[in-house]
Amino acid sequence: MPVDLYDTATFANGHPVAAYDALRSQSGLHWNPEPNGPGYWAVTRYEDVYVVDRDYKTYSSEPTIMIDDPHAKTQAATGEAKMMLMMDPPQHTRFRQLIRPQFTHAAAAEKIARLDDLARQIIDNVIDRGTCDFVADVAGEMPSYVIAELMGIPLEDGRKLYQLTETIHAAPESVAPGAGHQAVMEMFGYASTVIAEKRARPKDDLATRLLQAEFEGRGLTDQEFLLFFLLLIDAGGDTTRNLLSTGLYLLLQNPDQLRWLMGDLENRLPAAREELTRLSSPVIYMRRTATCDTELNGTKISRGQKVVMYFGAANRDPKKFDRPNDLDLQRAENDHLAFGTGPHACLGKHLARFEIDAVLLTVLRRMKNIELVGQPAWLPSTFISGPRSMPIRFRPA
Numbered sequence: 113m114p115v116d117l118y119d120t121a122t123f124a125n126g127h128p129v130a131a132y133d134a135l136r137s138q139s140g141l142h143w144n145p146e147p148n149g150p151g152y153w154a155v156t157r158y159e160d161v162y163v164v165d166r167d168y169k170t171y172s173s174e175p176t177i178m179i180d181d182p183h184a185k186t187q188a189a190t191g192e193a194k195m196m197l198m199m200d201p202p203q204h205t206r207f208r209q210l211i212r213p214q215f216t217h218a219a220a221a222e223k224i225a226r227l228d229d230l231a232r233q234i235i236d237n238v239i240d241r242g243t244c245d246f247v248a249d250v251a252g253e254m255p256s257y258v259i260a261e262l263m264g265i266p267l268e269d270g271r272k273l274y275q276l277t278e279t280i281h282a283a284p285e286s287v288a289p290g291a292g293h294q295a296v297m298e299m300f301g302y303a304s305t306v307i308a309e310k311r312a313r314p315k316d317d318l319a320t321r322l323l324q325a326e327f328e329g330r331g332l333t334d335q336e337f338l339l340f341f342l343l344l345i346d347a348g349g350d351t352t353r354n355l356l357s358t359g360l361y362l363l364l365q366n367p368d369q370l371r372w373l374m375g376d377l378e379n380r381l382p383a384a385r386e387e388l389t390r391l392s393s394p395v396i397y398m399r400r401t402a403t404c405d406t407e408l409n410g411t412k413i414s415r416g417q418k419v420v421m422y423f424g425a426a427n428r429d430p431k432k433f434d435r436p437n438d439l440d441l442q443r444a445e446n447d448h449l450a451f452g453t454g455p456h457a458c459l460g461k462h463l464a465r466f467e468i469d470a471v472l473l474t475v476l477r478r479m480k481n482i483e484l485v486g487q488p489a490w491l492p493s494t495f496i497s498g499p500r501s502m503p504i505r506f507r508p509a
């Protein structure tokens with residue numbers, strides 16, 4: 113059977129490790145057909161993903177980073193405005209500068225105490241039960257809280273918006289027809305109420321700051337704000353949740369590694385978190401479009417063709433990582449690409465790392481004898497990887 117990375121079934125049990133191995137070892141790039149599109153080049157080797165992600169002049173983020181071209185109706189709602197993720201420098205650089213100060217290492221580090229507080233509250237809510245769905249009750253809670261606080265909106269709304277991202281990222285055939293577009297429209301509807309609220313009652317939050325920002329001699333248009341809002345909710349929600357859930361799953365599958373981690377939890381956590389990030393690679397792919405005829409690793413690529421980077425495949429490349437499919441929390445070098453690289457490298461990576469640390473520390477300190485209750489089912493998505501739910505049992509410490 114030829115490998116089909118466009119098919120949701122290929123990701124039914126998480127990253128298709130054997131398929132990645134096969135594609136990486138064939139010469140050149142893999143041409144993946146699309147049922148309703150022209151097909152695309154799948155990039156699976158570390159060195160190739162690295163080149164494509166950094167060379168924005170040859171591999172453009174326009175018109176979109178999704179394999180499917182944008183939904184005409186969604187595009188109509190935002191007119192000329194574009195999401196930063198789908199821009200190239202220099203326009204992209206100007207937009208990124210607008211929010212970068214809120215996402216530096218120092219800015220994220222200021223939130224550590226608050227993140228520890230939030231992690232404590234999340235675990236307080238489930239600890240006496242002795243059982244929970246780790247995905248919904250623990251892992252999903254943290255990014256919902258963080259997004260809500262960042263944007264200055266009520267926590268309940270953060271949770272609702274984050275549920276919408278789930279529909280947006282789901283494979284179209286796994287949700288009702290048009291549900292993805294409908295979810296984007298709901299998100300825009302909500303963001304419009306935020307515009308009105310923050311203009312009337314400005315606060316010290318990112319939404320207010322964006323609305324007040326002086327940008328190229330003007331303010332952001334409402335449409336530009338809607339797209340920033342969607343990006344921030346979208347990028348920081350299920351990515352963080354899936355890393356936490358897959359991370360705990362990997363630890364439970366590798367008891368010797370978990371034992372090593374527990375030997376000196378606080379000091380060993382940073383290395384462990386990077387290894388969990390490498391193997392879980394919550395963002396499955398990002399697409400680029402060739403701006404000219406070019407060649408990559410012996411494959412000729414024509415102008416206008418889609419070129420899709422598979423981060424989970426690059427992160428298991430044996431040329432880069434020793435025993436790449438093993439969880440090895442003591443890996444000396446771990447230069448993974450789970451957050452991307454180049455101009456679009458994840459802006460939230462410092463914040464994400466502190467979120468992960470806060471939750472894992474609290475979970476592993478306070479929940480003992482954690483066990484899976486059955487095997488988790490994976491999300492029906494070719495874009496985002498992680499368990500859809502993961503019931504666990506534990507003993508309160």
Ligand code: HEM
Pocket residue numbers: 165196197198208343344347348349351352355393394395398423450451452453454455456457458459460461463464
């Ligand atoms: C484990 C958690 C996360 C993972 C694995 C992740 C991964 C990624 C990846 C792969 C990209 C694209 C990189 C590229 O194209 O080279 C990206 C972009 C981005 N991420 Fe994250 N992300 C995570 C958490 C977050 C959080 C918590 C936030 C913010 C609250 C965030 C905000 C962004 C933004 C704004 C971009 C677009 C950057 C740009 O276009 O310049 N991410 N992320």
